[in-house]
Amino acid sequence: MTAERKMRINDVQVKFEEGETVLACARRAGVRIPTLCHFDGLSDIGACRLCLVEVEGSAQLAASCVTRAEPGMVIRCHTTRLAEYRKVILELLLAERNHVCSVCVANGNCELQDLATEHQIDHVRFDYQFPALGVDLSHGQFGVDHNRCILCTRCVRVCDEIEGAHTWDVAGRGGTSRVITDLAQPWGESQTCTSCGKCVELCPTGALFPRGTSVGGLVRDRGRIELAMAHRRHESCHG
Amino acid sequence: MTRTITIDPVTRIEGHAKVTIHLDDRGQVADARFHVAEFRGFEKFCEGRPFWEMPALTSRVCGICPVSHLLASAKAGDSILGVAVPPSASKLRRLINLAQIVQSHALSVFHMSAPDLLLGFDSDPLNRNLFGLLASEPELARGGIRLRQFGQAIIEALGGRKIHPSWAVPGGVKSHLSRESAQLIQSQLPELRRFVRGVLDRLKAMLDSFAKEVASFGSFPSLFVGLVGPGRAWEHYDGLVRVVDEFGRVAAEFESGRFEEYLGETVQNDSYLKSPYFKPLGFPQGMYRVGPLARLNICDRIGSPLGDVELAEFRDRAGRPAHSSFHFHYARMVEILIALEKTEEMLGDEDLYSGRLQVEAGVNNLSGFGCSEAPRGTLFHHYTVDGDGVLQKVNLVIATGQNNLAMNRTIQQIAREYVADGAFTEGALNRVEAGIRAYDPCLSCSTHALGQMALRLQLLDAAGRVIDERSRA
Ligand code: SF4
Ligand code: SF4
Numbered sequence: 001m002t003a004e005r006k007m008r009i010n011d012v013q014v015k016f017e018e019g020e021t022v023l024a025c026a027r028r029a030g031v032r033i034p035t036l037c038h039f040d041g042l043s044d045i046g047a048c049r050l051c052l053v054e055v056e057g058s059a060q061l062a063a064s065c066v067t068r069a070e071p072g073m074v075i076r077c078h079t080t081r082l083a084e085y086r087k088v089i090l091e092l093l094l095a096e097r098n099h100v101c102s103v104c105v106a107n108g109n110c111e112l113q114d115l116a117t118e119h120q121i122d123h124v125r126f127d128y129q130f131p132a133l134g135v136d137l138s139h140g141q142f143g144v145d146h147n148r149c150i151l152c153t154r155c156v157r158v159c160d161e162i163e164g165a166h167t168w169d170v171a172g173r174g175g176t177s178r179v180i181t182d183l184a185q186p187w188g189e190s191q192t193c194t195s196c197g198k199c200v201e202l203c204p205t206g207a208l209f210p211r212g213t214s215v216g217g218l219v220r221d222r223g224r225i226e227l228a229m230a231h232r233r234h235e236s237c238h239g
Numbered sequence: 240m241t242r243t244i245t246i247d248p249v250t251r252i253e254g255h256a257k258v259t260i261h262l263d264d265r266g267q268v269a270d271a272r273f274h275v276a277e278f279r280g281f282e283k284f285c286e287g288r289p290f291w292e293m294p295a296l297t298s299r300v301c302g303i304c305p306v307s308h309l310l311a312s313a314k315a316g317d318s319i320l321g322v323a324v325p326p327s328a329s330k331l332r333r334l335i336n337l338a339q340i341v342q343s344h345a346l347s348v349f350h351m352s353a354p355d356l357l358l359g360f361d362s363d364p365l366n367r368n369l370f371g372l373l374a375s376e377p378e379l380a381r382g383g384i385r386l387r388q389f390g391q392a393i394i395e396a397l398g399g400r401k402i403h404p405s406w407a408v409p410g411g412v413k414s415h416l417s418r419e420s421a422q423l424i425q426s427q428l429p430e431l432r433r434f435v436r437g438v439l440d441r442l443k444a445m446l447d448s449f450a451k452e453v454a455s456f457g458s459f460p461s462l463f464v465g466l467v468g469p470g471r472a473w474e475h476y477d478g479l480v481r482v483v484d485e486f487g488r489v490a491a492e493f494e495s496g497r498f499e500e501y502l503g504e505t506v507q508n509d510s511y512l513k514s515p516y517f518k519p520l521g522f523p524q525g526m527y528r529v530g531p532l533a534r535l536n537i538c539d540r541i542g543s544p545l546g547d548v549e550l551a552e553f554r555d556r557a558g559r560p561a562h563s564s565f566h567f568h569y570a571r572m573v574e575i576l577i578a579l580e581k582t583e584e585m586l587g588d589e590d591l592y593s594g595r596l597q598v599e600a601g602v603n604n605l606s607g608f609g610c611s612e613a614p615r616g617t618l619f620h621h622y623t624v625d626g627d628g629v630l631q632k633v634n635l636v637i638a639t640g641q642n643n644l645a646m647n648r649t650i651q652q653i654a655r656e657y658v659a660d661g662a663f664t665e666g667a668l669n670r671v672e673a674g675i676r677a678y679d680p681c682l683s684c685s686t687h688a689l690g691q692m693a694l695r696l697q698l699l700d701a702a703g704r705v706i707d708e709r710s711r712a
Contacts, residue, residue, distance in 0.1 A: 212599070
């Protein structure tokens with residue numbers, strides 16, 4: 001007989017289904033775990049590390065988006081240690097590329113900015129890197145500002161997994177990584193891009209935007225895309 | 240032994256600056272110079288950005304008159320798109336610019352300059368500020384504050400935020416004026432107009448007692464530059480650039496997009512402020528002044544009843560053209576009245592409340608010009624973009640910079656008048672500063688530097704040694 005599918009998250013008893021992630025269970029139980037690279041309906045890669053949780057009996061922290069729930073697991077999502085780690089992660093993201101919210105298209109509509117506010121980040125303890133990265137406005141409808149990209153790869157995954165175009169990829173390593181279209185051609189010259197705009201919808205920051213967007217002018221409407229993803233989940237569950 | 244007096248920082252202006260007064264061997268003033276010490280390289284860091292961001296980016300150049308940059312930048316964007324914005328958009332932009340003129344002039348007149356004018360240039364510097372004014376002239380000080388709030392409230396009603404609105408964009412604006420806001424604006428107008436007329440009367444009555452200041456605060460012939468509208472009337476948002484000479488004759492009139500053909504810029508090695516001049520006359524003969532004084536000097540009429548009466552009287556009292564920069568204050572008050580009058584005229588226009596706000600277009604021109612009258616004077620933006628709309632080059636020519644040569648002349652004149660035999664009094668120094676304040680220079684803009692202006696004054700001898708120094712933060 002298999003053990004009962006139950007676990008504890010922040011002292012809440014949670015039942016789960018086979019194969020569910022800790023993140024999914026936590027969200028169902030109403031426990032908020034911050035994320036950036038995760039998006040419901042896309043594959044998970046555990047890249048941003050914001051969703052780290054403590055697992056009792058394990059010395060390692062686990063990225064909850066890629067950790068399967070196990071019977072009897074005891075999870076803590078909101079310890080002082082985790083809060084400090086999350087702060088550091090956000091500060092590192094803010095220090096790495098140029099995030100001057102006041103002149104950003106996503107100002108007021110940005111997941112990174114929201115998380116920074118939520119985590120009360122009023123200064124950054126690391127040296128700003130601010131590499132001078134370009135803006136590619138060659139596409140007729142959209143633009144990409146690499147200065148605001150946090151390399152979450154949501155664009156890469158949604159384009160590949162949902163649209164099926166696989167226009168986006170990540171080139172380079174470490175600090176020189178950046179997202180590219182096709183084989184690092186200007187977006188406007190991409191043969192594969194269908195101009196569906198899904199990547200622009202899912203980008204958590206001001207890195208992808210409709211051309212012509214003014215500062216603070218970005219509006220996102222994820223309704224349609226969420227619907228498409230729900231449909232896809234439904235299909236994969238029911239054949 | 241020649242000596243130099245340095246005023247650093249100059250107080251009650253926006254930004255940071257220094258004045259040096261150079262004395263000759265006999266202790267007489269040989270020269271006086273205005274230096275601006277900060278540099279922000281704003282034009283450089285805009286390169287590589289999408290031009291759609293520029294209205295918001297450039298309105299960050301300055302926290303004092305963001306609206307002016309917003310408008311000039313949106314207009315430069317219109318010109319890259321190659322579109323004429325819908326009537327609602329241009330009228331709403333006009334309305335916000337009038338509000339900006341009211342609030343900025345109110346700040347200059349009541350907060351910055353009224354303490355000198357009403358409490359006296361030689362009064363105790365500890366009280367010679369807005370607080371001193373509140374104590375001795377509470378009605379006037381409060382009225383000034385109300386005027387400023389009025390302008391800011393309109394900006395907020397349109398732009399959403401008092402400072403740094405990103406409301407005007409290439410192709411138009413983001414929102415209409417609401418009828419509730421219009422009512423609120425309307426309800427305050429009669430009282431404010433009464434107040435402004437009262438202050439104007441008082442100012443006119445005081446002019447005689449300032450005869451010496453009128454004669455020495457930048458009283459010299461120069462060119463005047465600004466926009467004129469249809470019928471060569473007073474203008475603040477669109478129209479032709481007009482250059483008028485010391486006799487009031489029109490020296491040139493041109494489309495604002497051709498400003499680089501007519502206006503050149505030199506860089507002096509002791510200041511980050513560039514010095515523009517009128518090219519046909521060369522440097523430095525091509526020195527010109529912009530701002531309220533220039534706008535009243537160059538136009539043929541105002542085009543509103545109260546404004547026209549005031550213009551006639553202004554010309555009677557101050558001359559046509561008015562040569563003394565002391566009259567910037569007077570011109571500023573007249574312009575506040577004009578702006579209130581024109582605001583009231585506009586409120587009845589249905590286009591403010593309904594109608595198309597923005598037109599969409601792609602990049603149709605690789606170069607775009609935008610020009611508007613900032614409270615402090617004519618503002619030019621020139622952008623060059625690539626075919627995708629990425630900025631390649633940005634040139635901002637700003638009001639304060641254009642007054643730079645005249646400001647230098649002004650402080651030389653004042654120093655010669657008030658600094659004698661190598662000695663200077665607090666009142667003399669204050670007059671030097673006041674000479675600069677007359678132009679209401681906004682140094683954060685003109686050097687694209689950040690912060691409130693503070694000024695240092697140094698007195699240097701013939702060998703260039705600092706023999707006295709005063710500074711106020
Ligand atoms: S992407 Fe987000 S965090 Fe970065 S500058 Fe823009 S609003 Fe701020
Ligand atoms: S462009 Fe946006 S979605 Fe793509 S990796 Fe960067 S931040 Fe993520």
